[in-house]
Amino acid sequence: xxxxxxxxxxxxxxxxxxxxxxxxxxxxxxxxxxxxxxxxxxxxxxxxxxxxxxxxxxxxxxxxxxxxxxxxxxxxxxxxxxxxxxxxxxxxxxxxxxxxxxxxxxxxxxxxxxxxxxxxxxxxxxxxxxxxxxxxxxxxxxxxxxxxxxxxxxxxxxxxxxxxxxxxxxxxxxxxxxxxxxxxxxxxxxxxxxxxxxxxxxxxxxxxxxxxxxxxxxxxxxxxxxxxxxxxxxxxxxxxxxxxxxxxxxxxxxxxxxxxxxxxxxxxxxxxxxxxxxxxxxxxxxxxxxxxxxxxxxxxxxxxxxxxxxxxxxxxxxxxxxxxxxxxxxxxxxxxxxxxxxxxxxxxxxxxxxxxxxxxxxxxxxxxxxxxxxxxxxxxxxxxxxxxxxxxxxxxxxxxxxxxxxxxxxxxxxxxxxxxxxxxxxx
Numbered sequence: 306x307x308x309x310x311x312x313x314x315x316x317x318x319x320x321x322x323x324x325x326x327x328x329x330x331x332x333x334x335x336x337x338x339x340x341x342x343x344x345x346x347x348x349x350x351x352x353x354x355x356x357x358x359x360x361x362x363x364x365x366x367x368x369x370x371x372x373x374x375x376x377x378x379x380x381x382x383x384x385x386x387x388x389x390x391x392x393x394x395x396x397x398x399x400x401x402x403x404x405x406x407x408x409x410x411x412x413x414x415x416x417x418x419x420x421x422x423x424x425x426x427x428x429x430x431x432x433x434x435x436x437x438x439x440x441x442x443x444x445x446x447x448x449x450x451x452x453x454x455x456x457x458x459x460x461x462x463x464x465x466x467x468x469x470x471x472x473x474x475x476x477x478x479x480x481x482x483x484x485x486x487x488x489x490x491x492x493x494x495x496x497x498x499x500x501x502x503x504x505x506x507x508x509x510x511x512x513x514x515x516x517x518x519x520x521x522x523x524x525x526x527x528x529x530x531x532x533x534x535x536x537x538x539x540x541x542x543x544x545x546x547x548x549x550x551x552x553x554x555x556x557x558x559x560x561x562x563x564x565x566x567x568x569x570x571x572x573x574x575x576x577x578x579x580x581x582x583x584x585x586x587x588x589x590x591x592x593x594x595x596x597x598x599x600x601x602x603x604x605x606x607x608x609x610x611x612x613x614x615x616x617x618x619x620x621x622x623x624x625x626x627x628x629x630x631x632x633x634x635x636x637x638x639x640x641x642x643x644x645x646x647x648x649x650x651x652x653x654x655x656x657x658x659x660x661x662x663x664x665x666x667x668x669x670x671x672x673x674x675x676x677x678x679x680x681x682x683x684x685x686x687x688x689x690x691x692x693x694x695x696x697x698x699x700x701x702x703x704x705x706x707x708x709x710x711x712x713x714x715x716x717x718x719x720x721x722x723x724x725x726x727x728x729x730x731x732x
Contacts, residue, residue, distance in 0.1 A: 307351040307373070307703055308687045311343045320349055325357045336646045336715050336726070339568060344633055346659030346668065348687040350719045354415035355383070365391035365687045366399070373401050411697055412704035414516075414549070414620055418470070418711050419454045425713045426457065426730070430464040433547075434633040434704065434720045434728045437516045439473040445488035447498025449506075456508055465729040467513035469549065470506055472499075474519045481520040483563070489527035490522070499653045500537050513730065514580070515546025518596055522567035531572045538576050548730065549579040554606040560612065572612030581706045585624035590639045594630040598623070600666035607700045621697060622707040625714055627684030631674075644712040648684035650693050661685075666692040687716040694724055704728075 309320055317340050321328045327702035332340050333354050343349075358369060367390065370377040382388060383402045393399070412434040417426065419438055430436070430502070436614070438457050442450040448613045449472070461468040476482025503515055516539070522530055538548050552568040574580055584603045588595040605619070610619055627648040628640040643651065652659050662669060667689045672680050697705060705721075721727075 306353070306405070306719060308686070308691065309349040309351055311345055311347040311349060313345055316345055317341075317343065317349075319500065320439065324351045324353070324448055326351055326353060329687070334719060336714060339652055339653055342653055344346070344649075344659060346656060346661065346670070347649060348668075348716065350687045350716050350722070352719050353587050354403055354405050355401065356712070358399045358401050359421045360393045360397040360399060361397055362395050363370060364393055364395075366393065369399060369401070372405075372502035375401055375403070376512065378569060381491045386503060396558075398728050405723055408695075408698040408724050408725055409726065410728055412579070412620065412728050413721070414469070414579075414704070414706035416706070416708050417457065417708060419452055420596075421457070421589050421711045424493045425711065426460060428713050429710045429718070430461060430466050430717075432462075432722060432727055433461075433466045433710075434730065435467045435513070436461040437469040437471050437549075437706075439709070440475065440518065441503075442473055442475045443485065443489055443499055445485055445495065447489060447492075447500075447502065449499070449502050458512065462511065465731065467547070467638035467730040468511070469547070470503065470510070470515045472503060472515060474522075483521045483523050485518050486530070487520045487526055490689070496533055496536060501541055503537070504540060504544070504546075507544070509542075512546075512576070514549070515541065516549040516551060518551040520551075521563050524563070524566035527567040530567050531569060531576070534573065534576045546576050547579075549581055549620070550577040551581040551583055554582055554603075556609055556610075557680055559695075570610060570613035574618055577618065579620050580614050580618050581609075581620045582606060582622055583624040583706065583708070588628055588640075588683050590628065590642070591636045592684065593634050594628075596642070596662060596665035596667035596669070596683050597626070597628060597683070598667070598690075598693065598702055599662075599664070600696075601664050603693060604696060616701045617703050619682075619700070619702045620704050621693075621702055622704050623690075623707045623710060623717075624685065625707050625709060625717065627682060629680055629682045632679040632681065639687040643682065645684045645686065645714045645717075646712070648682050649686070662689060685714075685717070686705070687720050690720045691724070694721060697725075712721060 323671045366573045383400045414435040416437045438454045446710040458468040474486040476710040553564045585598040588597040630640045659670045667682045
C-alpha cells in the first residue's frame with residue numbers, strides 16, 4: 306500500500322499511470338465521487354503489494370528507493386536481473402515491493418448503531434473481531450430498553466465476528482445520565498435485576514459478551530462501579546462470556562472531572578477482558594476547533610494507560626467522523642458532523658487545500674461558505690489513520706475500537722488491513 310498525497314497538477318490519469326493501477330480501482334478504493342477533480346493534499350490510497358515503476362532519465366535504484374521510501378536492499382532483492390543499481394535504462398521496469406502486515410495481529414471492535422445500513426455492515430464485517438451493537442439503556446431499577454438487533458447478531462456470527470451487547474446509562478433525554486448510574490450502582494436489587502437481564506439477553510440472542518459503557522459516573526460512585534463490574538464479571542465467567550469496559554481518556558489516575566474520576570484504570574483493567582479507551586473528542590461539537598483524535602494527546606493517554614492496564618487488554622479508540630466549525634467559534638454555534646468521505650468532497654467543492662498538522666498528525670482545511678462565513682474542518686484520512694495505528698504497535702496494544710462503523714470509510718480499512726492481520730473468533 307502507498308498513500309499518495311495529491312500535488313498541484315495531479316490527476317487520476319497521471320496517478321494511475323505512475324503506479325500502474327487502473328483509474329477504476331483508484332475511484333472505488335478511495336470512494337472518489339469526482340474523478341476529474343482532485344484537491345491539493347487529498348490522500349489517494351494505492352492498494353497494491355508491488356508497483357511496476359518505469360525508469361525515467363536520471364533514475365537510479367537509490368533515487369527510486371527514496372521516492373517510494375522503500376529500503377534499497379528490498380528493491381535489489383526483488384529485481385535480481387539488475388546487476389548494476391547505478392546503471393538503469395530509460396523505459397526499464399523496476400519492481401517496487403511494498404510492506405504488508407508488518408505489525409502482526411490485532412483485534413478490531415466496531416460500535417454500530419442498530420439501524421446501520423445493511424450494505425455498510427456487510428462491507429465492514431470482514432475487518433472486525435467484535436461488533437458492539439449500541440445500545441441497551443439501563444434504567445434506574447435495572448430493567449433495560451428494547452433493541453431490535455437480531456439480524457446484526459446473525460450477520461456478525463456468519464462472518465466469524467463476535468457480537469457484543471452494549472449496555473449504557475443513557476437516560477430519557479438521550480445523554481449519559483449520572484443519576485441513572487447512581488441508582489443502579491447503589492441499589493443491590495437494581496444491580497441484580499440488571500445483571501440477570503444482561504445474562505438472559507446474552508443467552509437468548511446468542512451474544513458473545515457484553516460491553517459496559519457507563520459514562521459521567523459521580524466520583525463518589527467510583528468504588529460502587531468497581532464492585533458492580535466485579536459482580537457482573539463473576540456471573541459472566543460462569544457462562545464463558547466476554548466483558549469489555551469503555552473508559553474515558555485519562556492522562557493520570559487522579560485526573561479530575563465528572564467524565565474521568567470514576568473510571569479507575571487499574572481496577573477495571575484487572576476485571577475486564579478488554580478495556581476500550583475512548584481516545585477521541587478532543588475536538589468536539591461544542592468545543593473549539595481542533596483535531597478530534599490528536600496523535601500527541603492519544604500518545605500521552607496511552608503512555609499512562611499501559612502503566613495501569615495490561616497493554617494486551619487495551620483497545621485504542623478510533624473516531625470515524627469529521628467536524629465542521631464556523632468562525633468565530635462559539636459554544637452556542639456547535640460544529641456540524643460530516644463523514645470523512647464527505648469532508649474531502651467538501652474540500653474539493655470549495656477548492657480548498659488540505660493541510661496536515663504535524664503535531665496532531667491530522668488533516669484539516671479552511672473554506673468560506675455562501676454567506677461569507679469562514680469554516681475549518683478537521684477529519685481523518687489515510688495518512689492520519691496510518692500514523693495513529695502505529696501507536697498500537699508502539700504500545701503493544703490488543704487493537705482498536707471504532708466509533709462508529711455506521712459510515713463506510715474505505716481508506717481506513719485499506720490502511721488497517723495493509724498493516725495488521727485481523728483476528729477472528731471461531732463459532
